[in-house]
Amino acid sequence: MSVTDELLANNSDYARTFSGPLPLPPSKRVAIVACMDARLNVYGALGLAEGEAHVIRNAGGVVTEDEIRSLAISQRLLGTEEIILIHHTDCGMLTFTDDEFKRSIQDEVGIKPSWAAEAFDDVETDMRQSMARIKNSPFIPRKESVRGFVFDVATGKLTEVNA
Amino acid sequence: MSVTDELLANNSDYARTFSGPLPLPPSKRVAIVACMDARLNVYGALGLAEGEAHVIRNAGGVVTEDEIRSLAISQRLLGTEEIILIHHTDCGMLTFTDDEFKRSIQDEVGIKPSWAAEAFDDVETDMRQSMARIKNSPFIPRKESVRGFVFDVATGKLTEVNA
Numbered sequence: 001m002s003v004t005d006e007l008l009a010n011n012s013d014y015a016r017t018f019s020g021p022l023p024l025p026p027s028k029r030v031a032i033v034a035c036m037d038a039r040l041n042v043y044g045a046l047g048l049a050e051g052e053a054h055v056i057r058n059a060g061g062v063v064t065e066d067e068i069r070s071l072a073i074s075q076r077l078l079g080t081e082e083i084i085l086i087h088h089t090d091c092g093m094l095t096f097t098d099d100e101f102k103r104s105i106q107d108e109v110g111i112k113p114s115w116a117a118e119a120f121d122d123v124e125t126d127m128r129q130s131m132a133r134i135k136n137s138p139f140i141p142r143k144e145s146v147r148g149f150v151f152d153v154a155t156g157k158l159t160e161v162n163a
Numbered sequence: 164m165s166v167t168d169e170l171l172a173n174n175s176d177y178a179r180t181f182s183g184p185l186p187l188p189p190s191k192r193v194a195i196v197a198c199m200d201a202r203l204n205v206y207g208a209l210g211l212a213e214g215e216a217h218v219i220r221n222a223g224g225v226v227t228e229d230e231i232r233s234l235a236i237s238q239r240l241l242g243t244e245e246i247i248l249i250h251h252t253d254c255g256m257l258t259f260t261d262d263e264f265k266r267s268i269q270d271e272v273g274i275k276p277s278w279a280a281e282a283f284d285d286v287e288t289d290m291r292q293s294m295a296r297i298k299n300s301p302f303i304p305r306k307e308s309v310r311g312f313v314f315d316v317a318t319g320k321l322t323e324v325n326a
Contacts, residue, residue, distance in 0.1 A: 003193045004245050004310055010210025011321045018319025024255055026201035030166045036217040036233055038189035041206050047173025050207070054199040057220045059233040065278050066229035070199055070222040072268070073280065078255055082167050092187055092241055105235070109301045115228050117236065138272045147167055156181025158174045 022051035024078065030054070031074040033130070034086035035061035035093075039153045042086070054080055060093040061086055062118045063130040072139040081142050085130055086158070087123045088151035094121060123150055127161040185214035187241065193217070194237040196293070197249035198224035198256075202316045205249070217243055223256040224249055225281045226293040235302040244305045248293050249321070250286045251314035257284060286313055290324040 031054040034042050042048065042055050054074045056067055063085075074080045098117040106112040120126035127148040134146050149158040194217040197205050205211065205218050217237045219230055226248070237243045261280040269275040283289035290311040297309050312321040 002245060002308060003191045004247055004308055007191075007193070007209040007211070007247065008312075008321060011208055011319075014208050014210060015319040020202065020319060021253065021317040022202050024200075024202075024253060028166045028170075030170070031199070036194070036219045036237065037187075038214050038216050038218075039183065039185050039187075041211075041213050042218075043204050043206055044213070045174055045177050046170040047177060048170070048204075050204050051201050053201050055201075055205075055220050056199045056222075057218050058229055059219075059236040064229045064232075066221055066227045069227075069276070069278055069280060072276070073222040073255065073264070074199070076268070077259065077264070082165060084167055084170065090184065090187060092236065096240065101236075101240070105239070105302055111301050113232070113235070113302055115232055117232060138274050139268055139276055145165060145167055149171075152183075154184040156174075156178035156183060158171060 026051065026053050026078065026080055028052040029080050030082040030084060031056060031071055031080045032084045032086065033061055033063060033067055035059070035088055035091060037088055037091065040086065040088055040151050045151060045156060045158070060091065060118050060120065060126070062126065063133040064118065068137050068139055071134065075140060075142050082145040083134060085127060085148040086151050087127050088153055089123065090153050091123060093119050124161050128163065131163055189214065189216050189241065189243055191215040192243050193245040193247060194219060194234055194243045195247045195249065196224055196226060196230055198222070198251055198254060200251055200254065203249065203251055203314050208314060208319065208321070223254065223281050223283065223289070225289065226296040227281065231300050231302055234297070238303060238305050245308040246297060248290060248311040249314050250290050251316055252286065253316050254286060256282050287324050291326065294326055
């Protein structure tokens, strides 16, 4: 059985006790941008329930054009007001450089990605960069509460990054 | 108290019973690309535990350049092999068009986004589009298991989209 089929079987159990539907706009009016890391369970770590928050995730939890797009839709069409950014300790993005990664792809398939890999060498510095990208975007209307945190994969605790 | 502070208080409870750290590579070797929708609790709906899967999310669960970046890092550096895509019923992306959304931003702030908003008018058609973008990317090495599903926000059930 593939992992996909195994997770589908889990979904049957989930649906058995599911109570829906809930309203489309997030009830807590918050959007979260977090790393895709498997150890960072955003619903668990923040005690979120279904229907409460938009959750946006990618490699690193960095803010690129696609996160600006998602946040613009979140705030402008679905009423969110606060933004929480989450990076974490022991992140894979600390283990390589953009140049190395793109060179390895070019060597293997003959094409160099035209996009940045967004690797970083310091979690807090990159968090400030992600916050700065949000603050600088003309497409995100509400920036009164944009706060960044580092999730510790050893303890489960969030620590705020000073802007 | 802000919502952010409320969720931080929840994090203290989470950390109290947290047992870590787990290894960096996802133990189930799977990456999930899902919509940011608040009602779609990916860990819950798939019965995932911490450490098992990469979770990538954005507005619509669409595959743009940033999802190709994240999936390339997930497969090439962290060993994932299967990809699960999740769209859902009652999606906000069905409620507007790119032209309308970008015009409204231009009217309000004077700048038209240079990016696509990625709105769609049919969930299954857009899922096939997202799968096609993955299949077409030279940067994602493992495409043997790329499967797409629609999550029903009324029942909690996943239904597979035929490619």
